[in-house]
Amino acid sequence: MSELLLNLNSVQKAAVLHREGPLVIFAGAGSGKTRIITTRIAYLINHGVLPWEILAVTFTNKAAEEMRSRAEALVPEAKRSLITTFHSACARWLREFASELGFDNHFSIYDDQDSSRALKQVLKELHPKGDLPTLVAEMRGFLSYIKTAGIFPHEAEQFALDYPQMVPTGGVTVYRLYQEYLAQCNAMDFGDLLLNLLLLLRQNQRVREILSQRYQYIMVDEFQDTNRTQFEIIHHLANRHRNLVVVGDDDQSIYSWRGATPSNIIDFDQTYPDAKRIALEQNYRCTGNIVGAASKLVAYNTKRAPKTLFTEAAAGDAIEVHLEVDGEMEAYWIAERIQSERRTFGFDDIAIFYRTNSQSRSLEEALRRFKIPYTIYGSLEFYERLEIKDMVAYLRLIANESDEISFLRVINVPTRGLGDKAIEQVQQFARQQGIGLMEAVRRLVQAGTPKIGPKLKYFHDLLAALKDDIRSSPLQEAVKILLEALEYPDYLKKKFPDQYTDKIDNIQELAAGMSEYAKRNPEAHLEDWLQAVSLVREDTETASIGGVSLMTLHMAKGLEFRRVYIAGLEDGLLPHKNSMDDPSSLEEERRLLYVGITRAKEKLSLTCARRRRTYNTEMVNPPSRFLREVPQEFIEFTLKAKELFEPQAPSSLHARYVYEDDEEATLEAGAKVYHPTYGPGIIEGFDDHFGQRKAIVRFRDFGYRKIRPSQLHAGSSSGRSP
Numbered sequence: 001m002s003e004l005l006l007n008l009n010s011v012q013k014a015a016v017l018h019r020e021g022p023l024v025i026f027a028g029a030g031s032g033k034t035r036i037i038t039t040r041i042a043y044l045i046n047h048g049v050l051p052w053e054i055l056a057v058t059f060t061n062k063a064a065e066e067m068r069s070r071a072e073a074l075v076p077e078a079k080r081s082l083i084t085t086f087h088s089a090c091a092r093w094l095r096e097f098a099s100e101l102g103f104d105n106h107f108s109i110y111d112d113q114d115s116s117r118a119l120k121q122v123l124k125e126l127h128p129k130g131d132l133p134t135l136v137a138e139m140r141g142f143l144s145y146i147k148t149a150g151i152f153p154h155e156a157e158q159f160a161l162d163y164p165q166m167v168p169t170g171g172v173t174v175y176r177l178y179q180e181y182l183a184q185c186n187a188m189d190f191g192d193l194l195l196n197l198l199l200l201l202r203q204n205q206r207v208r209e210i211l212s213q214r215y216q217y218i219m220v221d222e223f224q225d226t227n228r229t230q231f232e233i234i235h236h237l238a239n240r241h242r243n244l245v246v247v248g249d250d251d252q253s254i255y256s257w258r259g260a261t262p263s264n265i266i267d268f269d270q271t272y273p274d275a276k277r278i279a280l281e282q283n284y285r286c287t288g289n290i291v292g293a294a295s296k297l298v299a300y301n302t303k304r305a306p307k308t309l310f311t312e313a314a315a316g317d318a319i320e321v322h323l324e325v326d327g328e329m330e331a332y333w334i335a336e337r338i339q340s341e342r343r344t345f346g347f348d349d350i351a352i353f354y355r356t357n358s359q360s361r362s363l364e365e366a367l368r369r370f371k372i373p374y375t376i377y378g379s380l381e382f383y384e385r386l387e388i389k390d391m392v393a394y395l396r397l398i399a400n401e402s403d404e405i406s407f408l409r410v411i412n413v414p415t416r417g418l419g420d421k422a423i424e425q426v427q428q429f430a431r432q433q434g435i436g437l438m439e440a441v442r443r444l445v446q447a448g449t450p451k452i453g454p455k456l457k458y459f460h461d462l463l464a465a466l467k468d469d470i471r472s473s474p475l476q477e478a479v480k481i482l483l484e485a486l487e488y489p490d491y492l493k494k495k496f497p498d499q500y501t502d503k504i505d506n507i508q509e510l511a512a513g514m515s516e517y518a519k520r521n522p523e524a525h526l527e528d529w530l531q532a533v534s535l536v537r538e539d540t541e542t543a544s545i546g547g548v549s550l551m552t553l554h555m556a557k558g559l560e561f562r563r564v565y566i567a568g569l570e571d572g573l574l575p576h577k578n579s580m581d582d583p584s585s586l587e588e589e590r591r592l593l594y595v596g597i598t599r600a601k602e603k604l605s606l607t608c609a610r611r612r613r614t615y616n617t618e619m620v621n622p623p624s625r626f627l628r629e630v631p632q633e634f635i636e637f638t639l640k641a642k643e644l645f646e647p648q649a650p651s652s653l654h655a656r657y658v659y660e661d662d663e664e665a666t667l668e669a670g671a672k673v674y675h676p677t678y679g680p681g682i683i684e685g686f687d688d689h690f691g692q693r694k695a696i697v698r699f700r701d702f703g704y705r706k707i708r709p710s711q712l713h714a715g716s717s718s719g720r721s722p
Helices: 010-018 035-046 063-072 076-080 086-101 111-126 132-148 153-162 171-184 190-203 207-216 228-237 289-299 327-340 356-369 384-400 404-410 418-434 439-445 453-471 474-486 490-497 500-519 526-537 584-595 625-629 639-643
Strands: 023-027 054-058 082-085 109-111 188-189 217-222 244-248 274-280 320-325 351-354 374-376 548-552 561-566 600-614 617-619 633-636 674-675 679-689 692-698 703-707
Touching: 010 035, 023 035, 023 132, 035 054, 035 063, 035 217, 035 244, 035 351, 035 453, 054 063, 054 086, 063 082, 082 086, 086 190, 086 207, 086 228, 086 526, 109 111, 109 404, 109 418, 111 132, 111 188, 111 404, 132 171, 132 190, 132 228, 132 320, 153 171, 171 188, 171 703, 188 190, 190 228, 190 625, 207 228, 217 228, 289 320, 289 584, 289 600, 320 327, 320 351, 320 679, 327 356, 327 600, 327 679, 351 356, 356 374, 356 404, 356 548, 384 404, 384 453, 384 474, 384 490, 384 500, 384 526, 404 439, 418 439, 418 453, 439 453, 453 474, 453 625, 474 490, 474 500, 474 526, 490 500, 500 526, 600 639, 600 703, 674 692
Parallel strands: 023 244, 023 274, 054 082, 054 217, 109 188, 217 244, 320 600, 320 633, 351 548, 351 561, 374 548, 561 600
Antiparallel strands: 600 617, 674 679, 679 692, 692 703
16 A cells, blocks of 8 residues: 555645545646546555445546546556546436436437537427528527526526526527427437436435445546536535545636536535645646746636645746747747757647637648648547448437437438438428337338338338347447448449548548447447447547647646647737636636646747737737736746836837837838849848847748848849749
């Protein structure tokens, strides 16, 4: 046991050794919170706790997998503990108790696209002539909000009376009908996984007693990101034994738009007055200058638990602050810097963070210009591709024939002459009879319905044969069986001749992934794989394929890199323009920057631009007010940035900037020039290069170069246009 506690500091040991009663751990950035959770799991098991009586919950599949593997490395018996995400845990329990809600345990889990299609079916009935895309978008946002808030359909009417501005016209009715439609399809969306479990825990004493008795020790990671529903679920589960340990950092709460409630951790002792409090304040990730800057910055927030991040690491490089003429040159400077430091920091060691996705364009172009490989996190996911959606829809329909969204996707894929009118005829018959769509197909076939009867029979018989073949075959054979029975490759070749190879490769990758899953889970059935796929798709994480990592600051949470650039530190971007007038939103923006800063292990650069193009307009925003909150003792300014912090110009952070090119009155940004070697070009701006003023010129044939103004001639001497 003593080996488990080696290399833990005294505060970490106290957290691991805590045994009975509630505990809240405020774990600062880089303080080793995952290590605390996994070590505590091992400690409990080694001291007689049965592994299956331990529950550890986090938010992403990646985090859960890391936690699981690290716990099992410490004590193999941990594989019998439930270490998982909120949604996976709820799905697991709902499979067990689905009948208590009127579902069977083969219910489908609808992703966002499936939910939109289901909502469209409901809205078509209510507003047959309405603007469905707009209505669907509006109602999806409302449904996501109301489910995150833990409000059930029977409570929605009162909610609409109390908060009319939060409920769109007809929203209460749509919510009720949408939930009824999902129940008819034997399906739940992601919000239902939490909401339906909460309903069981509130209303069903048998389920509540079984689950609260089952888990004697409960740990929750990233507790600052929990919403009201998740908090109440955990409260019910821990109510019997009360051995609840929550770990998190309110300074890293950046998901209020998802319903995250940082007060869940800040005010934990109000729910559990006997809770013990431990603060992990020592950072093991970053250099001294980075930790000092981050700690001073976030201290400007007023709604936070008191703590001070510190490190025993060396000060390291100062944080670099750089100002550029515009967003394009900001990107160029970052790319140039990455290239110049490549012997120190490999491309895989580097990340560029930004506030909004739209900022990535100029960064991508600059990186491509320097031939620097990069990966964008958050791009189109594998399971969102058309051919993969088709395959998965067939498999879901085989697992659950009541899944009407999957039915509607595949009934005419590949094309079999069942167009919109035929599908509407099936839907109308189903509504009249009060039955599901597959049952409607069966009855229409039996009745010998003219025109569509034979086509429906072909589809019905095909699906029945597929069901028999796939159920009687190993899981890894499912995709192969589908491809052959559907003649799907021929369909792709006809419909997507230019993309045929890529689409087939994607399907082969799906089959490979299913084989890997079957190998890891030899007892798994089709429903198990479908559930795993649905839950993985909930995550927004995208695996890196190498090179510099580009992502929004929201995506950066939980990651770390040796070298980090944070671009666009300007009022209007960071803090974002939508948060500037709201104190609580402004504090979240500050936390967002704090998260970005603490991702950097060794070196950090913060950049801003005098002007930035938005659509066809150039915006001139002052540098971020947050830059003023980082003490200058931690900062090294480039020459152009230093003017922002001169004592004699305290208002410079909030000024509109203009160019003052005194040396060469005839040369200014935008001027056409000619160089005897590089030929014609256009001045993009000016820079101080090792104390010497240089013009940044975009040459027609040679790209960007930094040139002394004295070497340039105004106009285009050769008569050629750049």
